[in-house]
């Protein structure tokens with residue numbers, strides 16, 4: 001059965017798939033515009049870009065597609081509101097935000113006519129986001145890559161948030177990598193859409209170094225671990241010499257050049273470690289990834305991936321929500 005469209009504010013995505021934002025130039029205009037061209041929502045990871053780079057990449061993406069381009073900005077960064085306003089000025093279609101909760105962003109979005117997507121990991125924050133004016137809500141569970149706000153599994157957490165979020169689209173995220181997962185989350189769990197990130201790193205259009213994709217390809221299930229991030233949240237990453245040293249209690253001596261976070265634990269410099277990973281330093285970089293990375297064994301184009309995901313999802317999809 002055909003998958004439903006995903007409506008967020010004044011926008012309608014023909015395919016209910018959001019490509020999750022991945023900062024430090026993992027998801028840039030190249031990936032986001034390819035996803036938008038396929039009818040999904042493509043997201044640029046905003047953190048790690050200067051204001052000029054951020055605006056240039058949004059404009060580049062918008063020139064490459066007539067589809068929907070979003071930006072992800074973590075609330076934890078010091079210049080959060082400056083990035084929000086700069087993104088709006090550059091013509092972004094939507095803004096997604098997580099890693100903390102901004103109450104101020106909703107009015108800014110409403111005034112500019114730009115829908116705001118809140119990323120939450122509990123029913124309490126789901127309710128708060130809806131009440132505060134979010135135009136859509138992403139429920140991100142423990143299977144996700146990057147910073148995590150919960151240790152609860154998606155199929156356990158999602159129904160609880162579904163019960164309390166009634167008015168705006170609710171999107172499931174964390175560990176989704178196949179069409180069958182998509183059909184299950186939308187058909188059985190009553191999600192209005194899904195957000196996927198790790199699966200999209202493994203596409204031709206994702207801009208990371210080839211060595212980054214090889215780290216994903218070679219990852220085994222036992223290599224996926226949680227580390228304490230300087231952001232103050234756990235982060236899901238792939239074991240490598242840097243992670244082993246850190247988890248083993250070894251000393252990490254990283255300088256801090258630009259105080260990018262509102263509150264930094266200074267265990268190491270997260271920005272530099274993520275840049276190293278992005279540029280392919282397999283020993284010293286920090287490779288964020290979702291829990292199911294080890295199941296992904298190919299690197300298709302975004303178009304090939306979309307065709308596969310949609311045809312598999314539509315083969316399984318039946319709207320039979322378990323939660324009324």
Ligand SMILES: Cc1cc2nc3c(=O)[nH]c(=O)nc-3n(C[C@H](O)[C@H](O)[C@H](O)COP(=O)(O)O)c2cc1C
Pocket residue numbers: 019020021022023024026045046047072074097098099119140143144145146147173174175176195196197198199287288289290291292
């Ligand atoms: C490499 C990587 C970087 C990420 N960076 C961010 C980020 O900057 N902001 C954010 O809100 N989420 C970030 N995420 C989370 C994703 O946007 C997405 O919600 C999550 O990974 C979904 O789970 P999946 O990867 O299993 O599909 C990141 C995920 C990965 C894998």
